[in-house]
Amino acid sequence: MEVAAFRMSAFPVTQAWYAQVTGERPSAARGDRLPVEGVSWWDAVRFCNALSRAEGLTPAYRLCGESEPVGWDTSGDGYRLPTEAEWEHACRAGSSGPRYGRLDEIAWYRGTSQERIRPVGGKQPNAWGCYDMLGNVWEWCWDVYDAEVYGTYRVLRGGGWADEHWSCRASVRRRSHPTFRIDDVGFRVARAHRPE
Template sequence: MTFNLIPAGTFMMGSPSDEPGRVSNETQHQVTLTNSFYMQTTEVTQGQWEAVMGSNPSYHDECGADCPVEYVSWNDIQNFITALNALGDGTYLLPTEAEWEYSARAGSTTAFANGDITETLCAYDPNLDLMGWYCGNSGNTTRSVAQKEANDWGLYDMHGNVYEWCQDWYGNYTTDSLIDPEGPSTGSLRVVRGGSWNYDAWRCRSAYRNRGFLDYRYNYVGFRLVLSPGQQ
């Protein structure tokens, strides 16, 4: 696994009211992250999962060891993180929703890290096509990680390929400015982000939010990890 240092900073989380594909749960609000952190440069791959857990749960196992692991629930990932941390190489965890969007944007304010969205469905979107796999270019399957362009912070597949589980419970946004938000204190659904190989372009925007039950497994949802500063 490789990780890039993401600097502390302030950004506008959510989407502007005129962004194509926007939905009502993307209320814009200012967020400040006071601590830098390391974000995994790719989604966790099938090979990385199998190296830790001894087996590959992926529905798309024919895609290969360099493809993102999927068909793993939020609870499954907690078991993976426990096993990974037990190796003693560092303390890994899922990103908060704010950390995820901040990393996906990499300083951008547009729908995608490289510009605006022009096609909300499965037709050709020039910006998304450069950065991510979605229903318009995936061939109806997952793809090996890091085949598209990275964002300005060196992160791959933040748009598309597979959705990514986050640490937070899912809940409505506030309009208040927040510092190091961690989401609601309780809930029944966990946040997933980023869009996937089988979904429309509008769901791959940096601001798009989705969610899933803790024990549900989907063949279009995986994850990436964060690592605390000083442990790289």
């Protein structure tokens, strides 16, 4: 799969980072190093714009309201959600198998999580230094899942802390309505990489 150069955060957005940027703590579980969860796709894109503004970057998204389509300025330098292709590319990190390592060593899932969300970075990263790409929380992506069948439903990738091993593979997809807030869904941010 070909993707343009991009950068992705090494961890899912944490509760501390989310609170620092938005002033909100929406998660059911509490802990600064826990991934933020219980955030909708809309919450995630608003976070990306707020983070961009806080760092003096041009926001990636044009937001009118939750009933209107979101515009994405692909020429911008701001933070955004990764596309589904970018997410999978970053997850695989050059590997070709379903996972970038032994699942128990890289992911918090039903077999390792003791049925609760875990702090980010507690398992081994992939070859590119990304942690928790599989397990802990499903991650929102930019893409619509299948517009003809599911309308505005958005793609989730990665598997979560309560999922079985088969959901924690680089190719597994899930969908959710962009307004839903679920206790095993979070996100990470990306930016276009523009050499200086």
